[in-house]
Amino acid sequence: MNLKRTFGAILTILGIVGVIWxxxxxLAGGDSVGGVSVNQFSxxxxxxxxxxxxxxxxxLVKATKDTA
Structure with a gap:
């Protein structure tokens, strides 16, 4: 497996987690989320x-060609 494709998959998973969090x-509206106090703007x-x-x-995943 290509290193760029693996790194792209890791970035994609981190991106999904960041968007969801x-x-x-x-939507929590300033309450504590996961032990971290955040307001709506932050x-x-x-x-x-x-x-x-x-x-x-x-x-990265789309642009990297599989050479195997």
Whole structure:
């Protein structure tokens, strides 16, 4: 398996987790989420970082050719 494809899969999984966590923290409305106190505006940071990881991981997986 190609190293770029593996790294893309890891980035995609981290992106999905970041998007879900950011959305859940936003919907929690300022309550503690996973032991971390966040308000609605600071919940946008993991959401945006998760989106970046998600799209970068997907593009790495799609653009890397299988040479096996």
């Amino acid at each position: 950011g959305a859940y923290a936003f 919940a946008a940071v993991p959401f945006v970082v998760g989106l970046i990881f998600l799209f970068t991981g997907i593009s």
